[in-house]
Amino acid sequence: MTTNDQALSVRLEGCAKTFADGTKALLPLDLTIGAGETLAFLGPSGCGKTTLLRLIAGLDSPDPGGRVCFDEQDVTKDPIERRKVGMVFQSYALFPNMTVAENIAYGLKVRGVPKDQQRTRVDELLTMMRIIPLADRAIDQLSGGQKQRVALARAIAPRPRLLLFDEPLTALDAKLRESLRLEIDTLLRQLGTTAVYVTHDQAEAMALGDRVVVMNHGRIAQIGSPHEIYHAPADRFVADFVGLMNRVSGDRRDGWLHCPGGRIPTGAGTPDGPADALFRPEQVRLADRAQAHVRGTLAASFFLGDRTRVLVDGIGERPVIVDLVGAVDLAIGDPIALEILSVTSTPVGAD
Amino acid sequence: MTPRRSALFWPQMAFTIAVCSFLVLPVVLSMTAGLSVNWQRGPAGGLTFHWIAEVWALYAETVARSLAIALACLAGDLLLGVPLAYVLARHPCRRTRLIEEMIMLPVAVPGLATALALIILYGSLQGFRSSSLFILVGHVLFTLPFMVRSVLAVLSALDIQTLEEGAASLGAGPLRRLATVILPNARPGILAGSLMVVTLSIGEFNMTWMLHTPLTQTLPVGLADAYASMRLEIASAYTVVFLLMIVPLLIVMQLAAPGSSNQSKGKR
Numbered sequence: 001m002t003t004n005d006q007a008l009s010v011r012l013e014g015c016a017k018t019f020a021d022g023t024k025a026l027l028p029l030d031l032t033i034g035a036g037e038t039l040a041f042l043g044p045s046g047c048g049k050t051t052l053l054r055l056i057a058g059l060d061s062p063d064p065g066g067r068v069c070f071d072e073q074d075v076t077k078d079p080i081e082r083r084k085v086g087m088v089f090q091s092y093a094l095f096p097n098m099t100v101a102e103n104i105a106y107g108l109k110v111r112g113v114p115k116d117q118q119r120t121r122v123d124e125l126l127t128m129m130r131i132i133p134l135a136d137r138a139i140d141q142l143s144g145g146q147k148q149r150v151a152l153a154r155a156i157a158p159r160p161r162l163l164l165f166d167e168p169l170t171a172l173d174a175k176l177r178e179s180l181r182l183e184i185d186t187l188l189r190q191l192g193t194t195a196v197y198v199t200h201d202q203a204e205a206m207a208l209g210d211r212v213v214v215m216n217h218g219r220i221a222q223i224g225s226p227h228e229i230y231h232a233p234a235d236r237f238v239a240d241f242v243g244l245m246n247r248v249s250g251d252r253r254d255g256w257l258h259c260p261g262g263r264i265p266t267g268a269g270t271p272d273g274p275a276d277a278l279f280r281p282e283q284v285r286l287a288d289r290a291q292a293h294v295r296g297t298l299a300a301s302f303f304l305g306d307r308t309r310v311l312v313d314g315i316g317e318r319p320v321i322v323d324l325v326g327a328v329d330l331a332i333g334d335p336i337a338l339e340i341l342s343v344t345s346t347p348v349g350a351d
Numbered sequence: 352m353t354p355r356r357s358a359l360f361w362p363q364m365a366f367t368i369a370v371c372s373f374l375v376l377p378v379v380l381s382m383t384a385g386l387s388v389n390w391q392r393g394p395a396g397g398l399t400f401h402w403i404a405e406v407w408a409l410y411a412e413t414v415a416r417s418l419a420i421a422l423a424c425l426a427g428d429l430l431l432g433v434p435l436a437y438v439l440a441r442h443p444c445r446r447t448r449l450i451e452e453m454i455m456l457p458v459a460v461p462g463l464a465t466a467l468a469l470i471i472l473y474g475s476l477q478g479f480r481s482s483s484l485f486i487l488v489g490h491v492l493f494t495l496p497f498m499v500r501s502v503l504a505v506l507s508a509l510d511i512q513t514l515e516e517g518a519a520s521l522g523a524g525p526l527r528r529l530a531t532v533i534l535p536n537a538r539p540g541i542l543a544g545s546l547m548v549v550t551l552s553i554g555e556f557n558m559t560w561m562l563h564t565p566l567t568q569t570l571p572v573g574l575a576d577a578y579a580s581m582r583l584e585i586a587s588a589y590t591v592v593f594l595l596m597i598v599p600l601l602i603v604m605q606l607a608a609p610g611s612s613n614q615s616k617g618k619r
Contacts, residue, residue, distance in 0.1 A: 087520035
């Protein structure tokens with residue numbers, strides 16, 4: 001066991017999951033994960049992302065008819081212990097009856113790796129995760145971030161064919177989340193192992209995923225690169241769930257959407273009639289009154305450090321959110337004129 | 352570096368001593384009676400091991416039987432109770448909650464009633480009715496909930512489902528998970544439960560009194576017998592024997608229980 005098994009591709013065919021109480025957690029779906037790819041499952045709680053991960057892991061089995069294949073091998077009936085995967089859990093799942101080093105060695109021990117090789121590998125991982133001083137600690141003496149490092153080391157130790165992450169950073173505070181996310185990212189690039197990462201945090205999904213699978217109500221809403229998901233959402237749900245999105249309703253004529261605050265350019269070739277314009281807070285900037293597309297009044301302003309987020313009334317039914325970079329010298333009630341740099345297109349009628 | 356004692360220290364101390372005396376005094380008096388030549392004169396009238404020797408000569412067999420039943424009862428509870436607690440912890444739902452309450456019934460119902468029920472059910476099985484096994488069944492029935500509760504409490508606090516999934520993801524099959532993850536983590540509960548079960552079994556009188564035959568007396572039943580039919584000194588000496596047996600057992604198990612183990616010392 002000196003080299004990693006070759007990166008694995010995963011294929012799901014017609015996988016659905018109905019719970020004992022009749023809840024349809026997952027509607028039948030097909031999905032392919034490329035060898036060496038990191039795929040992020042993103043969605044609100046209850047969307048089926050964790051269920052899907054558990055089907056891939058082998059912790060749950062799909063409804064009859066569904067198939068899970070690793071490369072060309074059908075593993076649908078194999079329980080997780082025979083799938084040679086590594087898994088990182090939200091609640092860490094570290095064994096409290098063992099030390100840090102024993103936890104990391106567990107998978108090696110189970111696979112019958114000789115003692116001296118176990119020790120070498122454990123040392124390697126302690127170094128890699130920068131937790132050498134923790135080796136002999138008990139699990140309940142670790143902080144949350146340390147625990148997740150140990151859990152990561154433990155999952156990687158037996159060189160799994162596939163790494164599975166079930167919201168691994170959710171229980172940590174924001175700063176720690178950011179730094180561990182970077183570490184996981186580096187680690188995944190370094191290992192080249194195929195990975196599935198479940199999260200409800202869109203920043204995490206976009207940062208880590210080669211592709212992002214946005215899920216909603218037990219089905220896949222969109223699969224695409226983070227860029228595609230953000231800039232070309234397949235439907236309203238994706239548009240609203242990923243990042244902040246302004247929505248202004250109005251009447252579309254000759255490539256412009258006419259709304260209470262003025263008119264927004266929607267591009268040529270769009271059909272006329274009642275419509276919505278979607279645009280991101282950062283796709284808007286302050287403009288001269290003459291050049292402005294829309295006008296409104298400042299309703300609220302939040303200083304966020306690197307930028308200022310303001311809410312503008314009078315453009316659409318709901319306040320429009322605008323992110324402004326640089327010094328902002330505005331008071332509540334001031335008139336605001338805005339230029340909209342680009343609108344996000346979604347397929348016509350997609351809801 | 353002694354901290355200043357609050358005004359309440361001495362009243363609290365006095366109260367504690369009073370409560371302890373209340374608990375211990377009768378036992379101490381009974382023990383001195385068992386070691387005195389004549390209980391009415393107390394230790395002043397001279398001390399002797401005569402009564403203890405006499406108790407041993409008369410009741411050594413009940414002591415051995417009680418120990419054997421307690422250990423067999425413990426074995427039975429471990430075999431039945433630990434797996435049961437595991438299943439209850441793995442599938443927390445209304446049905447398993449119901450089962451948990453059901454097995455508590457023998458604790459709620461008077462021992463005499465349970466014994467009667469056992470006699471009605473098994474009484475006609477001659478060989479069984481007259482053997483110590485009959486008492487054993489009663490003891491297992493009565494002590495099982497204590498084992499299950501104790502193990503279940505520890506397992507429920509652990510989220511064993513995730514722990515087991517973690518072990519499985521690392522390649523461990525069901526038996527290996529049980530041996531390396533579930534049982535070691537359930538250990539504090541198993542030890543506490545064992546302590547409880549052995550103590551309860553050795554001291555059980557209510558039910559045993561109904562279930563025993565003259566040939567299958569246990570310690571407490573023998574004690575009642577000694578009190579009813581012999582000098583008070585002998586019954587008291589019996590108490591001494593009883594305590595000599597149970598106290599070391601309690602100490603050993605207490606040492607092995609959580610809170611005193613090395614593992615938990617560094618926790619807080």
